[in-house]
Amino acid sequence: MESEANKILDEVTQGDYKYGFFTDIDMEYAPTGLSEDTIRYISNKKNEPEFLLEFRLKAYRHWLTMAMPKWAHLDIEPINFQDIIFYAAPKRKRELSSLDEVDPELLATFTKLGISLDEQKKLSGVAVDAVIDSVSVKTTFSDTLSKHGIIFCSFSEAVQNHPDLVKQYMGSVVPYTDNYFAALNSAVFSDGSFCFIPKGVRCPMELSTYFRINAANTGQFERTLIVAEEGAYVSYMEGCTAPQRDENQLHAAIVEIVAMKDAEVKYSTVQNWYPGDKNGLGGIYNFVTKRGICKGSNSKISWTQVETGSAITWKYPSCILMGDNSVGEFYSVAVTNHHQQADTGTKMIHLGKNTRSTIISKGISAGKSNNSYRGQVRISKNAVNSRNYSQCDSLLLGSRCGAHTWPYIQVDNKSSIVEHEATTSKISEDQLFYCQQRGISAESAIGLIVNGYAKEVLKQLPMEFAVEAQKLLSISLEGSVG
């Protein structure tokens, strides 16, 4: 039993990263290193208006005064920001108007990723805004969307075509002063997605971006902004992969969500960036600031994330529940293997009356990895009759991994109820025995149990994503312990 379990564990831990391929396409790089000149270069390349350059420079100057945060339970090699290329774009000779004009290599990349734009277009009805190394290459279904008045485009296009909206909302949820990586992103962000759902519109399809880090030594600094006006609804999906590289690649993104009165935004992420090899070499450094604000009453923001990749994950999708009766949700499955380190969780800041939040976090650690949940629930004095329920479970596979839970709970009024519970355990031998006794192999049994363990979160994902997430779980985990 023990030795078989070890064998399976070895098999899984030695499994290669499936998405580790490198697409050879012409790239255009910014000079290596970070300075005001780099920022001017990026801004100039993207033909940005003056206010944005100002914003970037202010963020950069602020960043210079900050120090890398040390509080996370992460062991991070010092990052030399002067060694990083802050901007890489596939060389474009002219504007693209149809899929045929896209570099065939690029299309092949997408096919390998399993998101052939074509196929997506025809079969799933998903509008995809694919971001490859910072520049959004192609946006599909924009016609259908524009009929509803929905703006779904790359951030750069939004800057060109809707500067007022960008000016109004950018930095309103995550100011550049927020934290070290937010400041860095604000200074050098390259591209990302912009999404605006006008008043009363229910977005007819699920919106999706696919981020991918391709060139070596480039940081990816994308910035996503989603605004749902009164009564609007949108479900947004983000998926991420990166090819196999030995050096650590830096990724510092910002996602901002604004939900007005009665609006609902559902944000789903599947993150499968290169986690480094089994000796902990290489892999992505993922420092992300994601935050949504429920500005109006009865609004709702729901985060769902499946985190299986990255060497280091530092990510706390948060909700500021400002409007009365607003709702925040956070569902997360975080898987770490090999030498991966994840410090992830959420913040629920209750400001409005009768606000509610739910946190379901499932951490799974295997190999020599460390997986931490760090969450904050804060009920302010005015958030009367608020309610929070948090559940954070950890599953440990193997005796060399670590699982940690840091919940910060603060309650400042008497009418709110906050509940938090957490458990840590390994896969029960009884369950394994039960399955094996009935002819299910140890590997399938573990897959079954782990999938069942994560079910509560997986069922929150949109259909297309749920399938991929389950596959990912099976790649990274199935049969990884006894």
Add this chain to the structure above:
Amino acid sequence: MQTEHNEIISKARLIGLFEKNRKLLVRNDTKFLAVKRDKAFASFVELGFPDTSLESWSLTDLEECLARGYDYHLHPMKEMDIQKVFRCNIPHLDTAVIGQLNGWYVSKDVPLMKLGNGIIMGSLAEARKTYPQLIEKYYGTMADDMAEGLTALNTAFAQDGVFIYVPDHVKSPRPVQLINVIHHGENLFLQPRNLIVVGANAKLSLVHCDDSYNHQASFSNIVTEVHVGAHGVLDHYKLQNLNNESTLVSSVYFRLEEAANLESHYISLNGGMLRNNIRLLFNGPHGNANIYGIYLMDGRQHVDNQVFVDHAHPGCTSHEMFKGILDEHAHAIFNGHVLVRRDAVKTDARQTNKNILLTDTARVNSKPFLEIYNDDVKCSHGSTTGQLDTESMFYMRQRGIGEDTARMLLMFAFADEIVSKIAIPQLRQRIEDMVKKRLQGELQICEQCVLHCSSPEHPVEFQIDMSKILA
């Protein structure tokens, strides 16, 4: 210089005080202890007082407490009325009472007793002289002078306190009651140091009270080291009932050897600023520790419980349960930290924190934290914050119980989950009464020791008209 009057506490003042009086402080030290003291002093010079930039102190700001003027006495004060201390004994309970007044050991007869069964108890200062080898074996081996500035400060200045030694295989026939009373005409800064050793297969019940007699401000920085030998049993009670001007930082370092058993109860009834640093190390396999806490705070009282349990060996069980009721502007903090090390298989650890907020101005911060490096464990934590259950209230009101009484009953029931864990029946009765009085707002920090003043002829009862209920 032997006494410093009414000066604010600062790092510089204490460094000066130490340097000026080093000779006096080390005069009874063996070489080993003198080295320890100097090391601790160096550590304090480096660490200083904890401030809010440290995560574990981020919610408890001592700045205001330190900024008051305090006297510092390097010799026992003359004006002591030791009889006051011994009024505090628990009625109907046969205990061995030992006392501290303003941080100094006080006794009716001898400063250090050795009983027929080998139990030694008395002044730590005396014990250093009489049993230097015994002291060297345990003293300073549990407290962490390198990490906590206040612990380092205590070690640097430690002069007196209580020493209790229960030899191997000896079961103390009576509970020991240690009463630490603060009573002085001026503001006082005091740093008692206690050492409790329960030998292998030995047993001790210890009731440890921190009381103040008047409304004078004080700052106590108490460090207590507790060693429980293999298969030893310690039943530990800590009662805190201090005035609203007092600051108490109590650091207790427990070390449990193989299969040792600890029951610890923290009962915080009053105090301006209470900080309990509870650190527990399982230094051998199969140990068991239950740590219970109840805090009943109102006014602008502040209570901060920091519990760290280090599962360094396999097969140990630790259960923490802290409950609190907060009224008016009170602020409570619970930080639990369970560390399960790589080899500590078959660990069973549980943390629970439950709070009731009675007003919109009361505040709670709860952080039950698990850090686990092993897969063969059973660990869980839970934290809830809410109000009294409206349905239970309705149920009782419906049966003719007045609103106030119903609320009292519910709060008492909430607290009773902790109080009922007290194993000594007389003590449980006493504390039940104190909790009832406290909830009814009758428990005062007056010119009396609390245990004494809470010894009414009749037990405290709720005002319930039983005829209505039974009919």
